[in-house]
Amino acid sequence: xIKQPIGIFDSGYGGLTVLKEIAARLPQYDxxxxxxNARAPYGPRSFDTVYEYTLQCVRWFFEQGCPLVILACxxxxxxxxxxxxxxxxxxxxxxKRVLGVIRPTTEIIGKFTKTNAVGILxxxxxxxxxxxxxxxxxxxxxxxxxxxACPMWVPLIENNEHNSPGADYFIKKHIDHLxxxxxxxxxxxxxxxxxxxxxxxxxxFTPPGITILPQGQVVAESLEGYLLHHPEIEAKxxxxxxxSFFTTDSTEDFNDHATIFFGKPVISSHLSL
Numbered sequence: 001x002i003k004q005p006i007g008i009f010d011s012g013y014g015g016l017t018v019l020k021e022i023a024a025r026l027p028q029y030d031x032x033x034x035x036x037n038a039r040a041p042y043g044p045r046s047f048d049t050v051y052e053y054t055l056q057c058v059r060w061f062f063e064q065g066c067p068l069v070i071l072a073c074x075x076x077x078x079x080x081x082x083x084x085x086x087x088x089x090x091x092x093x094x095x096k097r098v099l100g101v102i103r104p105t106t107e108i109i110g111k112f113t114k115t116n117a118v119g120i121l122x123x124x125x126x127x128x129x130x131x132x133x134x135x136x137x138x139x140x141x142x143x144x145x146x147x148x149a150c151p152m153w154v155p156l157i158e159n160n161e162h163n164s165p166g167a168d169y170f171i172k173k174h175i176d177h178l179x180x181x182x183x184x185x186x187x188x189x190x191x192x193x194x195x196x197x198x199x200x201x202x203x204x205f206t207p208p209g210i211t212i213l214p215q216g217q218v219v220a221e222s223l224e225g226y227l228l229h230h231p232e233i234e235a236k237x238x239x240x241x242x243x244s245f246f247t248t249d250s251t252e253d254f255n256d257h258a259t260i261f262f263g264k265p266v267i268s269s270h271l272s273l
Contacts, residue, residue: 003238004065005030008072009057012040013158013254014193015072016261018101021216022070022223023243030238032064034271035258037249041154042075043123050125054080055088056273058098067236070223071100074122074191074215078102078129097233101215104222105189106135109143112211116143117184121174122191124149132191146181150174150192157194158257162201171198172205179207187211197261246271 008019012035019033036042036057042050054076061069071077077100084098109118120132127149136145152170156162179185188210190196196214206212227234245268247254258266 001236002065003236004067005032005242005244006237007031007058007061007064007066007069008033009054009061009069009076010035010071010073010193011042011053011075012037013257013261014154016258016266017193017196017214018070018072018216018219019243020262021220025217025220026224026227027241028239030240030242030244032061032066032244032246034060034246035248035254035268036273037247037254039248041123042073042079043125043151043154045075045125047079047129050075050079051083055084058084058088059092060271060273062093062096067096068233069096069098070219071098072193072219074101074126074131074193075129076100078126078131097230099223099226101193101219102131102135102191104219105191105213105215106132107139107222108218109136109187109189109213110140112213113143113187115184115186116140117182117186118143118145119178119181119185119188120145120147120191121150121153121178121188121195122147123154124151126191132189144182144184146178146185148174148178148181150195153198154192154194157197160257160260162197167198167201168204171201175202175205185210187213190214194261245269248273 081100127147133145156167247268251268251270254268255266
């Protein structure tokens with residue numbers, strides 16, 4: 001059996017915060033990361049466009065031999081994952097798997113809240129998809145979900161302005177607005193993989209009793225469990241502790257930004273889709 005890397009996909013840089021945690025937890029595996037930076041951000045795009053772009057990238061991973069692809073992108077998970085799983089995978093290759101970041105997070109959110117009031121901070125596209133309230137209700141019908149779209153947060157991070165005083169205004173504004181929805185909120189889920197870079201700032205404007213939950217560690221734990229329970233997929237994953245990075249845009253720009261998200265120097269290759 002030919003073994004191949006696990007694919008990690010994002011529209012840009014955010015998925016690197018997920019890959020960072022996955023590689024820390026499961027360092028033995030090989031990974032290919034693809035950032036579709038040339039067409040980012042996906043957040044404001046229509047369902048059809050996000051689906052089309054995501055499927056194109058998933059097909060590329062499959063061409064590289066990846067047996068498993070993680071959509072480390074909330075927008076792609078919200079707008080494209082289900083259609084790809086149900087309609088496309090059976091036609092392309094029923095032995096391969098595509099997983100997202102929404103389900104692993106919604107499966108465990110009930111373990112963190114004691115008041116059954118959860119806040120979601122996300123991009124406009126993810127909020128409009130209503131994916132998180134729908135999935136959380138499936139696992140925890142008793143939980144009330146309050147959502148807040150933060151359209152300025154990703155541009156602030158990608159332009160390296162997230163530590164500037166100007167960022168404080170937008171971070172405080174959206175946290176305050178979210179918490180105005182209910183005094184009961186005791187857990188805030190960061191439903192965008194960029195947002196962990198704002199953790200320090202967010203804590204300044206969030207009451208101390210509230211848990212802020214990024215997705216990286218949750219997705220890493222979920223992947224570990226998935227591979228344990230699906231030995232037929234795990235057996236196809238190569239183990240040389242190697243990570244390759246690809247971007248559809250400038251490699252120089254990608255390397256500079258990616259190093260911030262990944263926490264280590266990144267050297268990427270350019271990919272034309």
